[in-house]
Amino acid sequence: MPLKEKEVKELLITAIKAAILAGKEIMEVYATDFNVEQKGDDSPLTLADKNANEVINSFLLKTNIPIISEENRQTDYQIRKNWEQCWIVDPLDGTKEFIKRNGEFTVNIALVKNGIPLLGIIYVPVSKELYFTNSVGTKSFKYVVDDTLEHYRYILDNAEEIHPTTSKQPPIKVVGSRSHLNEDTKNFIASLTEETEIVSKGSSLKFCLVAEGKAHVYPRFAPTMEWDTAAGHAICKAVGVDVVKTKTGKPLKYNKEDLLNPYFLVQ
Template sequence: MKKSDSFLIAIKASIEAGKSIMELYEQGKVKIESKEDNSPLTAADTASNNVIIEELKGTNIPIISEENKQISYIDRKDWPFCWIVDPLDGTKEFIKRNGEFTVNIALVQKGVPILGVIYVPVTRELYYSDVKQEKAYKTVLNKEHILTRELFDEKDRIIPTISKKNDLIKVVGSRSHMNQDTEDFIKNLRMDFNEVEIVSKGSSLKFCLIAEGRADVYPRFAPTMEWDTAAGHAICSAVGLKVISKRTNSELKYNKDSLLNDYFVVRK
């Protein structure tokens, strides 16, 4: 199967998953359970995961998903390619009903994200990128979650806007995970910039903000898993941004022994 075919399947999977999430979101009350790590799980997480797994299985590429039983590293360490999936990134935002949740799908080759898809079901914004082509796009679907224009249209190409204010830096923060390390990072920035503006967003939308140039830096000094970041990493990489591990000072890697990420910073 060609990479382009896999890309289109991933895009379709994200949209169909988003539709399944919205069916439950629009019902209002959703039953909430707790997973072993005490993170929330809803029927929307499960419904989205089922849709994605069904769509992606035709690619014959193995899948790492937050909602699947995890595969041992011995069995997956030699995979040349794998999908990394978060069927509902921002479950807490889903529960809060603020619309800031996404569907994340990334194709990883030997630890490096090469394709990324993020779908925002509430706003119907579809972000997608081909890292090797150094191109990322943002296409908005109609109210029925149907594409009204061709994918990969140059009009939808993400060209980051560059701030003309050299004394201002915009920092992406999390609505749910601001902590002392992040506060210290921001404090240090205040020594170099006259003004530091905090831009708060949930889920992988933080990666989308910085990819579009609506923010300058995204520090994440709280635990994340590979499925939280792989798709956003691919979108940022396609527009020339780096996702740097605080521990190694190199870019995050994927399909590791531990699927837990290092703390990281997204920047140019």
């Protein structure tokens, strides 16, 4: 049964609140001499990842919409394939950036329907910048969160709408990762006919740079998972920026059997 716009708006507010409060948990750990574990895939894990995940789950479980989170045990695809909609969550995107203490890490929450991202929320705990779509996924916004905030609806009414750049003047600003500027990425940049400039950012902030007009294109020729991209994809899609597979030119899909993304372009 399709959700009504009012219901989706309530889901958006719930996800925004979950992201901001998860960010507070992350910052509490950030201020300590935290330990770093290694997961089975050799990716790092901290107490901040775990605590943020618990906070987000506590909010999203109440919506009765199933959750795919990096830090949850994954549900078997034979069950997942029947989900019409689901949350896709990365409670701490950019754990490597968190460990380096460079501030470029985020909380990512997306609502996906039939494989397509509908809502996207990205929160940056250090700068308190919040990026999000509206409840119908047709606009995206940015808001700097105040510690005294009590009414989350205030954010919806007072956030600044963001837009991608329309400038064709060189240089072409290409978003690159501090960790993943590999040969394929270098070859893509070399293929551009205009003068280029590399804009480095960690985590899902790379999507935000394109969505708010601070970069033109983000090529990703390195492994990512669905929880790394779903929220950023929603935010970009809402402002008319495409997030497409490099091989087919078709949009990334979500809640796939394999949660690994193919290589993609954001432009």
